[in-house]
Amino acid sequence: MLNPGEQWQTYRHHGEPLSLDYRLRFRCDSNYYGPFCNKFCRARDDFVGHFNCEPSGSKVCMEGWTGPECQEAVCRQGCHQVHGSCTAPGECK
Structure with missing residues (x-):
């Protein structure tokens, strides 16, 4: 083999x-x-997701992104969990 x-x-x-x-x-x-x-993995940095690929083909989120497809922005520290939100890493609305 x-x-x-x-x-x-x-x-x-x-x-x-x-x-x-x-x-x-x-x-x-x-x-x-x-x-x-x-196992297919192509690095993305757009509306589909924000990730790179490990040598094994697993997705690794870019800094500031989380979730299975790395589509969820990580809000600024201290952003209220209920009343705050963000669409880009490090912001808080």
């Missing part, structure tokens, strides 16, 4: 008249991650 990665793996096939040495590596397409290259 050959897992995706940057490391080359060397294989050797021995036969009667000859031997064959070869190196292989399997790389996922851009924005695809995981052992089967089936």
Whole structure:
């Protein structure tokens, strides 16, 4: 089994008249991650979300954003939880 990665793996096939040495590596397409290259993650910084992608393909929220899709702004410290709100990180309305 050959897992995706940057490391080359060397294989050797021995036969009667000859031997064959070869190196292989399997790389996922851009924005695809995981052992089967089936986890999609593309960094965003727009209305869809504000996140980067870890080497595993997990989303990591940019500073000032939270939530599953990193769409919720983190309000300024001290912003009232009931009567305050924000649409951008660090503000309070």
